[in-house]
Amino acid sequence: MKKILTLTMLLCLFTTGAMAQTPVSTAPQPGTSTQPGAKQGTKRGPVFRATKEQINQAQAVLKSRGFYNGEQIGKLDDATREGLRKYQQAEGLKVTGTLNKITLEKMNIALTEKQKSM
Numbered sequence: 001m002k003k004i005l006t007l008t009m010l011l012c013l014f015t016t017g018a019m020a021q022t023p024v025s026t027a028p029q030p031g032t033s034t035q036p037g038a039k040q041g042t043k044r045g046p047v048f049r050a051t052k053e054q055i056n057q058a059q060a061v062l063k064s065r066g067f068y069n070g071e072q073i074g075k076l077d078d079a080t081r082e083g084l085r086k087y088q089q090a091e092g093l094k095v096t097g098t099l100n101k102i103t104l105e106k107m108n109i110a111l112t113e114k115q116k117s118m
Contacts, residue, residue, distance in 0.1 A: 048118055050099035054109050055080070058099055061107045062087055 050058070052074035059080055062068035067090075068083035081097040088095045091106055101118065104111060 046118055048100055048115065050076070050104065051112065054104060055099060057109045058084070058104070058107055061109070065090075 055076055056072050056074045059068055059070070059072040059074075062080070062083040063072070065087065067086040068080060070077070070079045076099065084099065084103065085095050085097045087093075087107075088097075088103060093102055093106060096103075101111065101115060104115075
């Protein structure tokens with residue numbers, strides 16, 4: 001019994017000593033983020049933005065199709081985004097509520113040269 005107790009104590013001492021020598025780093029590794037839910041190691045490309053004129057034209061299309069009742073002010077307000085969602089759903093597009101390249105092309109609204117290259 002004494003041998004088992006001595007052996008158990010030696011094993012505990014050895015395990016504790018080995019664990020104490022293992023370095024534990026709290027610093028984030030390169031390419032990682034400290035924010036929860038952040039994507040790892042991906043860079044975001046250029047952001048597609050519709051011009052004020054394109055938004056005006058889109059609001060006119062939405063209004064003519066009955067998806068938007070507001071004024072054509074050239075701003076992506078909540079009513080315009082809701083109209084875009086309805087339009088995208090009706091046309092079988094990905095429903096985003098934004099004026100992306102595919103939605104503008106579907107509405108036959110001309111893209112800028114910069115937008116064409118995106």
